[in-house]
Amino acid sequence: SAVISQKPSRDICQRGTSLTIQCQVDSQVTMMFWYRQQPGQSLTLIATANQGSEATYESGFVIDKFPISRPNLTFSTLTVSNMSPEDSSIYLCSVLTLGYEQYFGPGTRLTVT
Amino acid sequence: GDSVTQMEGPVTLSEEAFLTINCTYTATGYPSLFWYVQYPGEGLQLLLKATKADDKGSNKGFEATYRKETTSFHLEKGSVQVSDSAVYFCALAGGTSYGKLTFGQGTILTVHP
Numbered sequence: 001s002a003v004i005s006q007k008p009s010r011d012i013c014q015r016g017t018s019l020t021i022q023c024q025v026d027s028q029v030t031m032m033f034w035y036r037q038q039p040g041q042s043l044t045l046i047a048t049a050n051q052g053s054e055a056t057y058e059s060g061f062v063i064d065k066f067p068i069s070r071p072n073l074t075f076s077t078l079t080v081s082n083m084s085p086e087d088s089s090i091y092l093c094s095v096l097t098l099g100y101e102q103y104f105g106p107g108t109r110l111t112v113t
Numbered sequence: 114g115d116s117v118t119q120m121e122g123p124v125t126l127s128e129e130a131f132l133t134i135n136c137t138y139t140a141t142g143y144p145s146l147f148w149y150v151q152y153p154g155e156g157l158q159l160l161l162k163a164t165k166a167d168d169k170g171s172n173k174g175f176e177a178t179y180r181k182e183t184t185s186f187h188l189e190k191g192s193v194q195v196s197d198s199a200v201y202f203c204a205l206a207g208g209t210s211y212g213k214l215t216f217g218q219g220t221i222l223t224v225h226p
Contacts, residue, residue: 031212042202042216043157092157096212104149104157 002027002097004105012111013083020079021108023093028073031096034066037107038089046091049076083112115140115207119217126193126224134188134220136177136203144205146170146179146186147214151200160188160201193224 003026013019023032032049047068048056055068070076080087093105120135138144148160148170161170166181175190186203203217 033212035214042218043214044216045213048213094212094214100211102159102212102214106156 001101002029002095002103004093004095004103006091006093006105006108008108009106010109010111012113015084015112017083018079018081019083019110020077021091021093021110023076023078023105025074025093025095025103027097029095029097030100032070032076033094033096034068034076034078035092035094035104036089037092043092046078049078080110083110085112088112115144115205115215117203117205117215117217119201119203119220121218121220123221123223126222128195128224128226129192130224132188132190132193132197132222134201134203134222136186136188136217138184138186138203138205140184140205140207140215142208144207146177147204147206148175148177148186148188149202149204149216151202151219153199157202193222195224195226198222198224 005024007022034046035043037043045058046061049068049070051070067079088111090107090109092107096102116139118137145164147162149157150160151157161172163170163179169178177186177188200219200221202219204214206214
């Protein structure tokens with residue numbers, strides 16, 4: 001199994017600012033991902049965080065808006081840049097373990113005013 | 114692209130009632146199929162999965178069978194409990210896209226005593 005922690009758990013930010021979300025997992029994992037859950041909506045994959053290289057973004061998401069880092073096997077960050085109210089969502093970190101089990105973090109609830 | 118369609122909710126049942134939440138999918142190749150559950154105030158948890166046609170996933174009294182001919186993965190439980198109240202998400206991972214999940218819109222289940 002894998003236990004994932006995210007910081008912060010929630011935040012309220014002003015438009016035009018940026019927020020960095022941290023994801024820490026308690027064991028080495030093969031892959032790390034970032035998902036977004038907009039209010040009343042389902043989850044959408046933002047990107048795959050690649051260790052030591054640029055993240056792989058899904059259609060509709062770009063690096064300038066959502067820069068991602070993964071400096072080692074157990075840690076990743078997602079930055080939401082130049083925020084607008086449309087960025088208000090829950091952002092979830094997810095990992096795939098060496099045994100191909102997938103786990104989700106508790107999420108970061110972001111409100112942009 | 115891949116997509117998942119869940120029956121619209123919310124679903125409200127009395128305790129011990131039979132539950133069915135419909136899920137159909139569109140995907141190329143042979144996806145793996147999942148049901149995730151999100152209990153109030155908690156993170157997303159894997160409920161069950163099936164990785165090939167005719168597989169039946171089961172957990173906590175819930176079952177779902179991977180039906181390739183009808184591209185479906187309906188969730189069932191014979192007798193629901195109040196503690197089953199949660200949001201249920203159907204999801205798929207296409208081919209070798211481990212960890213890259215496409216989610217349905219989610220179904221809110223409320224069980225009354």
